[in-house]
Amino acid sequence: MTVQELPGAGASHRATPPPAWRPRTEAAPLLPDPEPYRVLGTEAAAGLDPELMRRYYAELVRGRRYNAQATALTRQGRLAVYPSTVGQEAAEIAAALVLEEQDWLFPSYRDTLAAVARGLDPVQALTLLRGDWHTGYDPREHRIAPLCTPLATQLPHAVGLAHAARLRGDEVVALAMIGDGGTSEGDFHEALNFAAVWQAPVVFLVQNNGFAISVPLAKQTAAPTLAHKAVGYGMPGRLVDGNDVAALHEVLTEAVQRARAGGGPTLIEAVTYRMEAHTNADDATRYRSDAEVEAWKAHDPVQLLENELTARGILDEQGIQEARDAAEAMAATLREGMNADPVLDPMDLFAHVYAEQTGRLREQADQLRAELEAEDDA
Amino acid sequence: MSTVTRPGVKPATMAQALTRAMRDAMAEDPTVHVMGEDVGALGGVFRITDGLVKEFGEDRVTDTPLAEAGILGAAVGMAMYGLRPVVEMQFDAFAYPAFEQLISHVAKMRNRTRGAMPLPITIRVPYGGGIGGVEHHCDSSEAYYTATPGLHVVTPATVEDAYGLLRASIASDDPVVFLEPKRLYWSKAQWSPEAPAAVPGIGKALVRRTGTSATLITYGPSVPVCLEAAEAAREEGWDLEVVDLRSLVPFDEETVVASVRRTGRAVVVHEAAGFGGPGAEIAARVAERCFHHLEAPVLRVTGFDIPYPPPMLEKHHLPGVDRILDAVARLQWEN
Numbered sequence: 011m012t013v014q015e016l017p018g019a020g021a022s023h024r025a026t027p028p029p030a031w032r033p034r035t036e037a038a039p040l041l042p043d044p045e046p047y048r049v050l051g052t053e054a055a056a057g058l059d060p061e062l063m064r065r066y067y068a069e070l071v072r073g074r075r076y077n078a079q080a081t082a083l084t085r086q087g088r089l090a091v092y093p094s095t096v097g098q099e100a101a102e103i104a105a106a107l108v109l110e111e112q113d114w115l116f117p118s119y120r121d122t123l124a125a126v127a128r129g130l131d132p133v134q135a136l137t138l139l140r141g142d143w144h145t146g147y148d149p150r151e152h153r154i155a156p157l158c159t160p161l162a163t164q165l166p167h168a169v170g171l172a173h174a175a176r177l178r179g180d181e182v183v184a185l186a187m188i189g190d191g192g193t194s195e196g197d198f199h200e201a202l203n204f205a206a207v208w209q210a211p212v213v214f215l216v217q218n219n220g221f222a223i224s225v226p227l228a229k230q231t232a233a234p235t236l237a238h239k240a241v242g243y244g245m246p247g248r249l250v251d252g253n254d255v256a257a258l259h260e261v262l263t264e265a266v267q268r269a270r271a272g273g274g275p276t277l278i279e280a281v282t283y284r285m286e287a288h289t290n291a292d293d294a295t296r297y298r299s300d301a302e303v304e305a306w307k308a309h310d311p312v313q314l315l316e317n318e319l320t321a322r323g324i325l326d327e328q329g330i331q332e333a334r335d336a337a338e339a340m341a342a343t344l345r346e347g348m349n350a351d352p353v354l355d356p357m358d359l360f361a362h363v364y365a366e367q368t369g370r371l372r373e374q375a376d377q378l379r380a381e382l383e384a385e386d387d388a
Numbered sequence: 389m390s391t392v393t394r395p396g397v398k399p400a401t402m403a404q405a406l407t408r409a410m411r412d413a414m415a416e417d418p419t420v421h422v423m424g425e426d427v428g429a430l431g432g433v434f435r436i437t438d439g440l441v442k443e444f445g446e447d448r449v450t451d452t453p454l455a456e457a458g459i460l461g462a463a464v465g466m467a468m469y470g471l472r473p474v475v476e477m478q479f480d481a482f483a484y485p486a487f488e489q490l491i492s493h494v495a496k497m498r499n500r501t502r503g504a505m506p507l508p509i510t511i512r513v514p515y516g517g518g519i520g521g522v523e524h525h526c527d528s529s530e531a532y533y534t535a536t537p538g539l540h541v542v543t544p545a546t547v548e549d550a551y552g553l554l555r556a557s558i559a560s561d562d563p564v565v566f567l568e569p570k571r572l573y574w575s576k577a578q579w580s581p582e583a584p585a586a587v588p589g590i591g592k593a594l595v596r597r598t599g600t601s602a603t604l605i606t607y608g609p610s611v612p613v614c615l616e617a618a619e620a621a622r623e624e625g626w627d628l629e630v631v632d633l634r635s636l637v638p639f640d641e642e643t644v645v646a647s648v649r650r651t652g653r654a655v656v657v658h659e660a661a662g663f664g665g666p667g668a669e670i671a672a673r674v675a676e677r678c679f680h681h682l683e684a685p686v687l688r689v690t691g692f693d694i695p696y697p698p699p700m701l702e703k704h705h706l707p708g709v710d711r712i713l714d715a716v717a718r719l720q721w722e723n
Contacts, residue, residue: 144500155468156500160492166461167468167493174469177421177447184465196485200458207453362503363538365561368591368638 042237042247046281049256050318058256060324063315066103066255067325068333070312073099073123075337076132077286079344080122080139084290088348090141093120097253097285100311101217103127104258105185108266116155116168116186120217124187125154132340133347142352161192165201165214172210172269183269185213185262191222193236202277206243211269213262214277217252219284224297240277252280253311256318283309356382400579402550402572406436406512408581409554410474414444420558421466423450424459424476424512433478434514434573456486460511464493467507474558480515481524487532494563495538510557511565515543516609516659517706518571520699527696528660530608533565534636534669540590541636543567545611547577549634552588560590569609593640595647599629602653602719605644605670607633610657610707617712626716636666644670645677652683653719657707662690684719 049055077099080092095102106127109115117124125135130152137146138157145156155171158164168186175182192198193216205212216236220227233239240247250261258280265276283306287294319325360367360375367375400408414420422437422444428451431438441449452459456477463473477483483490490511498506517526533541540562544550550568557564588594596611597618604614611632618628631647633640648654654674656667671686689707697705 143502144496145502145504148504149468149501150504156497156505160488163461163488163492166458166489167465169458170462170465170467170473171469172465173462174466174471177471178469197457197461197488200453200455201461203453203455204458204462358502362499362501364498364540365506369641370638 040241040244040246042235042240042249042279044249046249046251047257047261048251048254049260050254050314055256055318055322058318058322058324062259063256063319063324064329066107066259067312067315067319067329068336069103069107069127070099070255070315071330071333072337072340073103073127074312075334075341076123076126076344079341080136081286081290083136083345083348089136089139091289091291092122092136092139093289094284094286095120095123097306097310098217098219098282099123100255100258100315101215101252101280101282104255104262105187105215108259108262109183109185112153112180112182113266114153114155114168114171114182114184116164116171116184117157118161118164118187118189118192119157119159120189121187122157125152125157128152128154130154132344136344136348137352140348140352142354143358162188162195162197162201165197166204168212168214169201169205169208169210169275172205172212173208176211181270183211183213183266185215185266187215187217189222190216190218190220190227190230190236191225192216193239194222194230202240202243202245202275205275206245209272209274211272212275213265213269214275215262216277216279217282218279219252219282221284221288221297223288223292224294226297235279237277237279243277245275245277248276248278250278250280252282253309253314255311255315282311397578397580399576400547400581401574401576402544402547402568403434403436403574405547405551405579405581406554406568407438407440409551409558410437410440411443413474413555413558414440414448417472417558419470420472420474421448421450422474422476423452423463425452425454425478427451427476432476434570436512436514436568436573437476456483457489460486460489460494460509463509464489464497464507467509468497468505472508472510472558474510474512477511477513479521479525480513480527480529483511483513483529490533490539490565491536495536498562499538506561507563508558508561509563510554510560511563512554512568513565514568514570514573516567516569516571517696517702518609520702522699523696526702528658528691530567530636530658530660531665533567534666535664538563539637540564541567542590542634543569543608543636544634545569545572545596545608545632547575547579549588549632551579551581553590553634556588556590564590567608571609572612575612588634591635591638591640593631593633593635593643595629595643596632597628597630599627600651601626601628602655602716603629603631603644603647603651604655604657604712604716605631605633605647605674606657607636607666609659613707613709614657614712617709617716620709621713621716624713624717626721628716633670639670639673641673641677644674648674648678648686649681652681653716654678654682654686655689655712655715655719656686657689657712659691659706661693662688663693665690683722687715687718689715
């Protein structure tokens, strides 16, 4: 039987659009700005809210200090690993501060700082990286999903949670964070597609920090920008200067508000730079030049805000000192917390696999208990 | 599988029992949501979700985009917010794109969060061969699931168990991979949806047929085959016991061990490949715990260690009555 002989053959195999067919969504508002959106250093900065910006400044200084302290803790062997966000503090903190209490944050493994800025105890936030358990907090308490190590896999969770909240009539927004490398993963695509089809109240924040470990963005994607990826899904894509906390606040707030009002998801690309190596196990000098790093130092997120606020008389020497003192106090608390050895119960290995232990697990738990008792007796 | 007619008891298929289980769970608990590809208007390619969207609406019976990782990943988020998603993975081999979500998140979320965030997700997977399906439609994928701590893995062999086990799976606070033997979808039994039998619970095996000569340990699509083999074995003078595991994780070791200690001989039967299959684990456990009761080595009758064959060859691959009887014969009978 040839194709022509098949029943129904002869008619077009492709569904023909009816005469009234037109695209479901107008394309125009989906396209991102050609250049990253900026506020600091522009006329738009005249409209900044002084109180909000002083708060952001204090959080940025604290975030920078947190990064430094956590990195120092890896050198002392207190942390197994720490993926630094030096240079990316603005995006980390804006992501946390634009959310309301009932909203949910879905951080990646690099976004410890965002979780801390949302109110998580700094020591609890580092449990995963210290290695005493995978998640050191109850996700429901702060509405922060577990820091996600596999790339992009937390994005569908954010979509599902936001969708579920909407079905229940709750005005909850989920904000999911991911790096530039993660946008190549299949789960990124599936999450964006689901979110757009369901019009789920989700904000996807991509921190494009230039490299996925050592692979630069040019080898990651051929798209003009990562924000352009939104267009194909039928959601707005926004491009923003990821070191400009005022611009981030504005763009993120707009996306969160649109999501809350039922306007669906947004993809935001924050263009930033990872000033330090991927982790302490990485050698960044192998894949990038000192000159490039130096150029980005001149566009530091803490300094950008400090310059703007001092020039406008919103921040003075006393304000700067207060922010630094508060950051030092946080660092001291963090050091103290991390220097205390965590109390571990080996029997916890079997405690949280199932609601009710299986026979096999009971047997294995008995085996370990006997081994521990033998150790104690020895 | 009695043929006695009782008032209110009509012949029902396994497919109808599964539909009824979801319907009853949804009616009782507004947090139960059904989702997957084609589960709405079509009622699923096997019609297992037939009629649910009419009764419960699209918010609770959702046709998703065609993306298994996205479906299961979204279900994780929905469960995080307090819903009980029942996910349909259209065919066994179509579930593989979702394995990262399954293994990295579904199976581990309770553990990662020290019990703070259990995920009550039921993942329905039509599995196994015997329906003449083309490639990628007939895998016996149970070993991938049973090798993943944090998941329960169950599979019914009867109409009654299909209902009871699915109700128990949906009610479970842990994720359950619910394997549906698709060649048994249209098997019928006298069954009353109005007065369903007690839910067996997850982790309880059942002796389907008592016997004294040897124990056939099996599950899902191989249960009817083993019962048929047991009938045929009577001609040889063998009285075979058939144990239906119903639940692979947790594994009801006590029922299996008690049976083998009674009969002294055991054959494990399943369609999945033998190497590293559930039968290997079961045979090892039986050997460990029944060594002094065994008259013969524990044997396995499984699918061959090959990719699932094309439909015109599958009859040579699937463990059938003759292959099971050959194994039984190899148990070195004395009398």
